[in-house]
Amino acid sequence: MKLVFKIVLLSLLALQARAELVIEITQGNQRAIPMAVVPFKWKGLEALPENVAQIVANDLGRSGYFNSLSKTEMLSLPNTEEEVFYRDWELLRQDYLVIGEIESDARGGFIINFKLIDVNTRTVLMNQKLTGGASALRDIAHFMSDRIFAALTGVPGAFSTKLVYVTTNRDRTQFNLSYADADGAREQNIFTSKQPIISPAWSNDGKKIAYASFENGRSEIFIQEIASGKREKIASFKGSNSAPAFSPDGTKMAMVLSRNGNPDVYVMDLATRKLDRITTHYGIDTEPQWMPDGKSLIFTSSRIGKPQIYQVSLIHRKPKRITFEGDYNARARITPDGRKMVMVHRNGGDFHIATQNMKTGILQILTTDTQLDESPSVAPNGSMVVYAASMGDRSILAAVSLDGEVKFRLPSKYGDVREPAWSPLLK
């Protein structure tokens, strides 16, 4: 049984008035562990720019692993271990409790002391002090979520990660490459154009974004440094240049070029710019992705007439078909552990996001309540997939957990949001 509830996180909305995306959780996980993040005590005078406990509660709640107790349901609001009445939390059937205090440091930054408490054993599992600059409260909050998530699940948290995606107005006369926190907050445009922008892809160090831009009348591949905004044109051969994918070691880039007429997969050595043509079929070969070991690529090919996923070893160069269910399988992405593939899947009906086990080949459809699902991108901890979908007459971002249990949406306040790419874990 899935617990379906719709919550527009109004508090979050209030906090991120400037952000374009607002999270709506559309499906939660009933097996989620109940936990309470108690509002932190602030020892300063002026109001804090961010509600740290609320950000942490939202992060953990959205992960699907936890069910965050709302503040209005709390019977007491402890900030120190001494103030915790365990019976309150037992009565509320909470398994874990997060409490903390915030104070400012001499340089105008913040110090947060927090404790993670196991209600059942009445023990402190984590007692940490986090510090950050004046503008870093939100970063500290996400970092705290990462720590708590890792401690309780054994999986690194991905709350401090970023998303890039493309936003457009309704008339498609303005295209923005946008950069935001994984929860949609703090959005900034890092590149804007009157022509389409597609296929943003992260470098594995999280410092660069590659994408295809039509600014010169056709698709060309650019690499942009996030910090400096510096751009470099990487591929502008005759025809289309698109679908960039950095190799795991960052030295190469897989891409699709139609310089010889038909779209084929190439690998470019980024230092020498030398091209290595990987596919030679007369059908469509596109959407290359590196396997985590960097020794083979998976890609979409229409060589049997309909798009299916193939894998090609960079040594043997013989593409092998790996999807067999459905009449449309495309844009595959690999989970960080290399065990599952996430892709756009159709079997006669609608386009949905599906996973396929790389070993057993077992396919699972993850999305059912969104239309025209495309552009899946996996969180660097393998917990969630963000994708683009159609809602009403708009294109929005949505996310689903790898087990299909948890779903949320990030609708934009205006225009269309497309082509999300989830960053690697950032140091």
Place this chain on the structure above:
Amino acid sequence: MQKRALVKVLGLTFGAALMTACASNSDIAEGEELQPLDAAVEETAAEVETQGIEAQAVAGEQVDAAANEAQAALMKATVFYFDFDNITIKADSKNALIAHSQYLAANSSARVVLEGHADERGTVEYNLALGERRGLSVSRFLQANGAAASQIETVSFGEERPALMGHNDDSWSQNRRVEIKYQSR
């Protein structure tokens, strides 16, 4: 087959024009015969004959005009549609594409860009490739019918530049297309 069909159409138009020309000639010849044989009449006859030659010349122009008109009418079609996930040129696109080919063949300085597009269904990159292949499909057809490769450039916009913004079959069928855009005539 399609090419032959068009040649036939043009041939018939040409033939009809010639027949018209002949008919006017014979009309004139008949009129000529009916004229009394005096100087004035001769003058008239000469005038008539002159007119007749002029008429023939005009008729000759009509032949070209008719062929040009037929070509121009076919060339008004500059957008060609495709089925979902398909790059096959539809039968009803072929006469117009042959007219474009012949125009390009006859006008070596003419240049076209073929813009390939896809509908929004499926993935962005697959659709970019699909648009590319639709453009290439039209490019090959134009070349097979007389256009030179150097006159044609293809560019794909995938699903990024829909003709209609709707999320339904009507919009999708209009969005799966190749547009011929003349850069020079």
